[in-house]
Amino acid sequence: MTLLESVTHVCKRLAPGGWHSLMLAHGLDILSESLDTELARPLAVDRSVAGFEDFALDGIRGIEPAMPSRSLLYHALASPQVTVDGDGQALRLFPEASEIETVLDYVYSINPPTLEDLRQLAGTAPLAVLAFASEYRNAVDTVHGRHADLCFSRTGIARVGTAPALYDPALRSFVPVVEDDSYGIRVMPARYSAWIAMRLRGDEQRFVPMDFQAKIDADLDFWVPLHKLFNGSQCLTGMDLAVVLDNYQINEKLRQIHMRHRGTGWEEPEISQPPFVVTDGLAHWAPATDLGPGVLLPQVMPRLVEPVDYQGQPLSFCMPVGTGGMVHGRHRLNADGSIDDLNDLENVLELVDAGGYRTLHYRDGTADGWVRAHCQALEQFIPSVAAYSVIGPPDFFPFCTQRKLMDWANEQPAFPGPNIWHARLDALSNVRYCANQYLKDNLFSTQDRGVTAIVGLLDACDSPCLPQTALPVTRPSSLPDGAAGVFFPGWEVGRVRESDADGNVFDMLSGYHLASPFPEDVKICAAVGSFWPGVAPDSARVFERTYPTIIPLKDQETGGDGSIAWDGQQGPRLVSLESGLVAQYRAYAHTDYTQVALNGQYSLQQTGRISQADYQDRVMSMYRVYDVLGAGADRPMRNNWPLLSFIEVQRPDAELDIAQQQAGHSLNGRVYRFLMYKRGEVQVAPEDFKLRNVEVEQQVILLVSTEAILIKREASLWQLAIE
Secondary structure: OOHHHHHHHHHHHHHHHOHHHHHHOOOOOOOOOOHHHHHHOEOOOOOOOOOOOOOOOOOOEOOOOOOHHHEHHHHHHHOOOOOEOOOOOEOOOOOOHHHHHHHHHHHOOOOOOOHHHHHHHHOOOOEEEEEEEEEEEOHHHOOOOOOOEEEEEOEEEEEOOOEOOEEEOOOOEEEOEOOOOOOOEEOEOEEEEEEEEEEEEOEHHHOEOOOOOHHHHOOOEEEEEEEEOOOEOOOOOOOOEOEEEEEEEEEOHHHHHHHHOOOOOOOOOHHHOOOOOEOOOOEEEOOHHHHOOOEEEEOOOOOOEEEOEEOOEEOEEEOOOOOOOOEOOOEEEOOOOOEEEHHHOOOHHHHHHHOOOEEEOEEEOOEEEEEEEEEHHHHOOOOEEOEEEEEEOOOOOOOOOHHHHHHHHHHOOOOOOHHHOOOOOOEHHHOOOEOOOOOOOOOOOOOOOOOOOEEEOHHHOOOOOOOOOOOOOOOOOOOHHHOEOOOOOEOOOEEEEEEOOOOOEEEEEEOOOOOEOOHHHHHHHHHOOOOOOOOOOOOHHHOOOOOOOOOOOOHHHHOHHHOOOOOOOOOOEEEEEOOEEEEEEEOHHHOOHHHHHHOOOOOOOOHHHOOHHHHHHHHHHHHHHHHHOOOOOOHHHHHOOOEEEEEEOOOOOHHHHHHHHHHOOOOOOOOEEEEEEEEEEEEEOOOOOOEEEEEEEEEEEEEEOOOOEEEEEOOOOOEEOOO
């Protein structure tokens, strides 16, 4: 079947689902008997039709050769904004991922160039066969911001899970939530494809790369895609191509524990072999039938963390001294084979820090590696350059991205700067480190520091800029602007500082320089108020530690009222004692996030549905609350005002009515209710050493809307807060 026949089949399948009338609104008849001629003729594109507001202004055809963003049919199929027909009625059918790829191949099959044509187009720039992770995005999320377009990176971010991947055709994306299983988390794949690309020095005028950093990127090289590669004779004139993607993934976090710490009981050569090093069963290529080629799927695991066996026995090791919470060691193995849960001992932190006992190893499915494209017909002419592959932990806020949060925070006049977070905000796409130098075949150079950058196609450089009239569609992303770029040690990847043979120091990305298993990272990060990834759960309010809340989780998201908490924990509660009122917490010291994973208690049921706008609204509301309490930019003072309860008020609400009447001010729109308290002394609860009682010196209730805050301090009346 030719590509034209395949595209015809796609059009005929979709036409009765509302697509025929939708495309006729632009003058394109997708049921034309001469579809190739129909797709090539000029059209009167109607950008007032929903979903086409950000279609390139200079796009005038159903298919524009080698220009996907100017190809109306491709935009219609690939854009998540296209969900209704020309009359505003919901489309009844949506394209499969494989069909979108087929149309993209067709875009590059019209008047296919020769390799020499591409050489002339590149000029003096070197050419290579590149593997890219890519997404078609709305205008606001593209490299240039002018119109909807493809975005590319040489780093793809897949994510582990306990349930099979699910593609949502309407969203044009994979989704991580399992609708009928509160504790199910779907694996999230990354899509890779092969392109002939040219190497260019960073150039802001040519949009290389996204978020151009003038002091850094102007001196770095970036690979920019020129022409998509696919199988057959329609890709490059005079060549019959067979394009193959291969991949290599490795999880060596157990090995690294024994490399970094002495006296663990394990050494070479054992630690360089399974199960200390895992390269099999981490990921595989999905069948191309429905998803199209190049979808790298992490292996579904029964649990996010699993015990490790070695030679038929549970794998144990001698717990090192002072791992800083980076190594799980809370299950002590006794000589008789019995296991003590150190969480049940009062001095668990001292025991874990001192080490010296045998404990069990656990592994997760995270990894890093590479994806490489092979095309035998081209190998004698141009080299192949690999992409960096990351298999990271779950994203508990899949509809929020690090880059959007960073941009939003930098634009907020209310903030004294983005330092309301404990660490600076940054996206992995803005990091300029080389990829792991110790991966098999050593495919990455230390000078190749643009591997996580996001780039676009150069044909958009001179396109007119569209007004931003439509809100972008939020959906999960496998590109690195949705991943964290601050490493202490990291979330998806970590930073390792190394020296080359000449003594030159360089920074590289790695998957092994992280906690083992990954829930140890999750615990640290979440408990200090969304520390290194700005987009992460904030459990500061769940524990007795003195860290302010940055992104407040609602009571039901922290297990309140019997709801399912994202981390299997429960938030604090008010308890009246003879000595006075206390906030009672489950102690941080006795909370084991690895055990949560072993119990299968992580959940995306609630956090997995929070939008970017909602996330940012919560951050702003929390900051405004601290500001009203006189602690907006004062971190020590914020530490003294823990958040005890956070809910969204559902109208009608008696408390809201009384507050508005007493304050003489009505709150419009959405209203949040914050219960804050001034903390006093912290004591171990006498009835249970796993609990902490924190003295409540003063309570404050705040009702927060977009434009105003009403405040009530204990017995006082409600007042309009001064902001």
